[in-house]
Amino acid sequence: MDYGIIFKGIGGFYYVKFNDSIYECKARGKFKNQKITPLVGDYVRISIQDEDKKLGMIEEILERKTELLRPTVANVNQAIIVFSIKNPLPNIILLDKMLVLAEQSGLDIVICFNKADLDVDFDYEKYEAIYHRIGYPVLKTCALEGEGIDALSVYLQDKITVFSGPSGVGKSSLLNAVHEGFTLQTGEISEKIKRGKHTTRHSELMELKNGGIVVDTPGFTSLSMHEVAPEDLKEYFIEFRMQGESCRFDNCMHLNEPGCAVKEAVERHDISKDRYEAYLYILNEINELKRRQKKW
Ligand SMILES: Nc1nc2c(ncn2[C@@H]2O[C@H](COP(=O)(O)OP(=O)(O)OP(=O)(O)O)[C@@H](O)[C@H]2O)c(=O)[nH]1
Numbered sequence: 346m347d348y349g350i351i352f353k354g355i356g357g358f359y360y361v362k363f364n365d366s367i368y369e370c371k372a373r374g375k376f377k378n379q380k381i382t383p384l385v386g387d388y389v390r391i392s393i394q395d396e397d398k399k400l401g402m403i404e405e406i407l408e409r410k411t412e413l414l415r416p417t418v419a420n421v422n423q424a425i426i427v428f429s430i431k432n433p434l435p436n437i438i439l440l441d442k443m444l445v446l447a448e449q450s451g452l453d454i455v456i457c458f459n460k461a462d463l464d465v466d467f468d469y470e471k472y473e474a475i476y477h478r479i480g481y482p483v484l485k486t487c488a489l490e491g492e493g494i495d496a497l498s499v500y501l502q503d504k505i506t507v508f509s510g511p512s513g514v515g516k517s518s519l520l521n522a523v524h525e526g527f528t529l530q531t532g533e534i535s536e537k538i539k540r541g542k543h544t545t546r547h548s549e550l551m552e553l554k555n556g557g558i559v560v561d562t563p564g565f566t567s568l569s570m571h572e573v574a575p576e577d578l579k580e581y582f583i584e585f586r587m588q589g590e591s592c593r594f595d596n597c598m599h600l601n602e603p604g605c606a607v608k609e610a611v612e613r614h615d616i617s618k619d620r621y622e623a624y625l626y627i628l629n630e631i632n633e634l635k636r637r638q639k640k641w
């Protein structure tokens with residue numbers, strides 16, 4: 346490959362993986378002039394300044410396919426959204442919010458229900474069916490006993506993946522099961538580092554044995570819907586998109602408009618009532634946020 350990937354950045358130095366080596370690189374001054382900051386995840390062309398010392402210079406940054414804000418990483422193309430079937434029980438509205446944010450970022454999505462070894466006391470089959478039907482892969486995994494780990498591993502190949510999900514669902518444990526010795530930085534640890542050194546911790550990429558790359562900090566942890574415009578929300582409910590084309594009004598919000606194909610699909614059970622209600626709930630929350638912003 347002619348290009349390397351920035352795995353890590355510290356104080357103006359970028360650690361670029363190129364031809365199986367890590368080069369410590371600086372970026373050409375022209376990027377600063379153009380107000381471009383190289384990001385972890387950027388595909389870059391480097392010139393090698395010193396092969397023995399593995400020093401290089403970033404000459405070119407390829408156009409970013411995606412750009413996440415929290416964590417700030419370029420070119421992530423997949424989110425694994427993890428919940429556990431118990432301890433803690435899944436919060437489905439949180440799952441729907443994470444799906445919205447991952448869709449907004451243009452990522453491929455895999456939903457993972459972990460802790461399959463525990464007794465289920467929520468309706469797993471129901472939710473498995475809801476999300477599977479609209480096209481999301483749904484995995485049931487057990488990080489401790491290995492169920493579903495091979496399937497998860499396959500999804501991680503050849504991708505740059507961010508793990509998302511609430512605390513304690515087993516994100517680190519899953520990664521460790523895929524690749525022994527790997528753990529995600531938890532929210533708690535990064536807080537500690539922040540307090541200790543008074544610096545912001547930047548995310549890094551980690552390469553797995555199977556060639557996949559993962560971001561070392563979980564994504565979509567602050568689930569504020571601030572950056573989602575009310576009129577865009579419907580686009581991020583993927584099963585509404587196609588139906589929505591048949592609504593009488595082009596700008597139908599699928600609320601009380603006459604001739605709304607989405608509402609008709611809900612009546613026919615072609616769109617899940619749970620998902621439609623999640624849409625209403627999140628839309629209301631976004632509108633509330635907007636109202637409060639205006640007030641202040
Ligand atoms: N029974 C069971 N427990 C699990 C499983 N996977 C993880 N755990 C346990 O759940 C707890 C939390 O696991 P972590 O991997 O730290 O969870 P996390 O999502 O990385 O949590 P944060 O770092 O807080 O974001 C630990 O005590 C794990 O041993 C599983 O498949 N089954």
Ligand SMILES: [Zn+2]
Pocket residue numbers: 589592593597598599600602604605606607608
């Ligand atoms: Zn409609």
